[in-house]
Amino acid sequence: IxxxxxxxxxxxxxxxxxxxxTCSFPSSNFYALHWYRxxxxxxxxxxxxMTLNGDEKKKGRISATLNTKxxxxxxxxxxxxxxxxxxxxxxxxPRGNTPLVFGKGTRLSVIA
Amino acid sequence: GAGVSQSPSNKVTExxxxxELRCDPISGHTALYWYRQSLGQGLEFLIYFQGNSAPDKSxxxxxxxxxxxxxxxxxxxxxxxxQQEDSAVYLCASSLYQREGRTGELFxxxxxxxxxx
Numbered sequence: 001i002x003x004x005x006x007x008x009x010x011x012x013x014x015x016x017x018x019x020x021x022t023c024s025f026p027s028s029n030f031y032a033l034h035w036y037r038x039x040x041x042x043x044x045x046x047x048x049x050m051t052l053n054g055d056e057k058k059k060g061r062i063s064a065t066l067n068t069k070x071x072x073x074x075x076x077x078x079x080x081x082x083x084x085x086x087x088x089x090x091x092x093x094p095r096g097n098t099p100l101v102f103g104k105g106t107r108l109s110v111i112a
Numbered sequence: 113g114a115g116v117s118q119s120p121s122n123k124v125t126e127x128x129x130x131x132e133l134r135c136d137p138i139s140g141h142t143a144l145y146w147y148r149q150s151l152g153q154g155l156e157f158l159i160y161f162q163g164n165s166a167p168d169k170s171x172x173x174x175x176x177x178x179x180x181x182x183x184x185x186x187x188x189x190x191x192x193x194x195q196q197e198d199s200a201v202y203l204c205a206s207s208l209y210q211r212e213g214r215t216g217e218l219f220x221x222x223x224x225x226x227x228x229x
Contacts, residue, residue: 043221103154
């Protein structure tokens with residue numbers, strides 16, 4: 001994997017369903033992995049920053065895990081709500097003072 | 113406010129005209145980034161400032177694009193002789209410098225939507 005890849009590209013779920021997305025990235029030259037949420041007409045907002053293999057972070061109903069050895073991160077949303085509808089962006093920082101490289105995002109639509 | 117501010121929020125211009133996009137980062141943030149998102153694409157890195165210097169301008173797509181930052185604060189992205197393929201949302205973000213031991217998370221503005229007719 002040369003770039004940051006996210007799947008699925010888009011996702012429609014019913015309110016109350018739990019869901020998860022995948023972010024894959026090169027396992028070499030790893031410094032940090034970021035997740036952002038980008039709601040329509042707003043600015044992207046940081047959800048998590050993870051740096052260590054095995055890291056797990058949680059914020060309310062949203063959680064994320066990191067596997068740096070195999071180069072992937074999962075984002076989980078438990079009990080999806082309409083306000084969770086957004087594009088979820090994953091980004092990798094190869095070294096400490098380098099810019100983030102973003103994936104194309106997963107667009108989530110939660111249907112009430 | 114205390115967030116990253118970008119202007120204009122929307123800009124429609126004719127092909128061949130020059131445009132300037134402005135970013136006012138969070139006070140005290142030493143790192144400033146410009147990204148753009150074209151239709152159907154992910155966030156594409158353009159340029160990164162640390163203070164007033166640009167250690168990485170590798171993402172600028174052509175010599176029509178330039179950026180500067182003054183006083184370690186406001187940044188301006190200039191696109192000369194705009195082309196239709198320049199149409200995109202241009203996002204600015206700032207962060208504390210990673211070497212200060214922070215997480216390096218980015219704080220984004222709401223973007224400048226550029227449409228080139």
